Amino acid sequence: MENFRLRIVTPDGLIFEGEVTSLSCRTIEGQVQLLARHIDYCTALGMGEARITLPDGSTRRAACMGGMVSMMGGECRLMAITFEWAEQIDHARAEASKKRAEEILARKNLTEREYKLAQARLRRALVRTGIR
C-alpha cells in the first residue's frame, strides 16, 4: 500500500506527524477513510473514532472530536479539538462522566442549556468509552 503524510494537530499541540497508509475518521457526514492519492478534500469532523494505519501494518485508534480534516496536494492534515489515543483515554473518568450525564438527563426540570450540556457530555463520554 502506498503511504501519505499525515499531520494531526490540536490546540494542545502536535499529536502526530508522519507517514501512514490510511486514515479513517468520523466527519459530520459519517465515517470516511482516506488513502494515498486522494483528491484535494476538506470536511468538518464530527465525534467518533479515528483510526490510522501505519506503514508497518499496525493500527492506532483514537477518540477524535470536532475540527476538520483536509487533504491538500497529497498531504493530509487533521485539526481536531480533542484527539486522544486509545491508550491515553482515562476510561474510569469517561465512565464516571457518562454516569453523571445520564443522571442529569434523567431529571425532569432541565433548562434547555442544561439539557444540551448534559447531552454533549454524554456523547463525548460514549465516544471515549466506545474505544478500547
Add this chain to the structure above:
Amino acid sequence: MANSMKKIKLRMKSVQNTMQITKAMELVASGKLRRARERVEHSRPYFETLYETLFSIASEDDEFASPYLERRERRKRLYIVIAGDRGLAGGYNANLLRAVEADISGSEYCILPIGRKAVEYFMRHGDDIVSTDFVQAGDLSVSDCFEVSRFACQGFLRGDFDEIRIAFTRFVSMLAQTPVLLPVLPFDAPDKGPGKTRKSLMLYEPDRRTVFDAIIPEYLAGVVYGSLCESTAAEHAARRMAMESATDNASELMEHLNLYYNRARQAAITREITEIVAGADVEA
C-alpha cells in the same frame, strides 16, 4: 539619636520584607512564563492551519456566501477583552484597557470581558456587558473557549452584534507586550481581482458552505484560545519585568538606608564619646 536608629532599622526591615515578596513573585512569574510560552508554541500550528484553510475556502469563489462573511451596515460591535486576573503586572491591564477605549470611541458596542480586571473595569464604567461567566482568565480551558465562541457566533447570527473584535496583549518579547485589537467576524475574505474566478478542484463534503459554517465557530474558539495563551504569556512577562524593577528599587533603597543607619550609629557613638570625655573633664 537612638530613636532615629530604631526607625531606620524598622524601615529597613519592611523594605527587606517587600523585597523578598517581589523577588518571590518574580521567580514565580518566570516559571509560569516558561509554561505559558510553551503553550503558545503548542497551539500555534493548529491555529495557523485552521486559518489557512478557511482563508483558501473563502477566497476561492465569488458566488460563495455564508452568513459569517456578510458585511452588514456596521451598527454594533462586540469586544472580547482578555485581561488579567491580578494587578501588579506593570502596565499590562491598563495598556490593554486604554487601547480598547481608544478603539471604541463613539461606536455602539458591547463587551465580553475575560479576566477579573477587565470585568471590574467595565462594570465600573457601566458598559454593556453581555456575560460575566468568564471572570477567571487564568484557568480557562479549551472547552471554555468553545463556550465563548458558541456564544459569540450565536449572537452574531442572531444580529445582536455585527462585528466581533478580540482585544488581547501580544507577547512580542520578554521586554515588550503590545495590546492588539483583532477583527475576527465577519471573516475577512481576501480581495479577489475583478473578473478572475479561480475554479477550485477541492472537494468539500457535503458542500463548501456547510464546511465553512461548521468550521467558523471552531476558528473563533481557536482565536480566543490563541489570544488567551498569548495574553497569559504577556501577563507573566509584564509581571516579571515589574517585579524585577521593584526588586532592583528595593535593593537600591536598602543601600541608602544602610548608609543612613551607619551614619546615625556613628553619630550616636561620637556623641557618647563626647559626653564621656566631657564628664571626665569635669571630674578631673
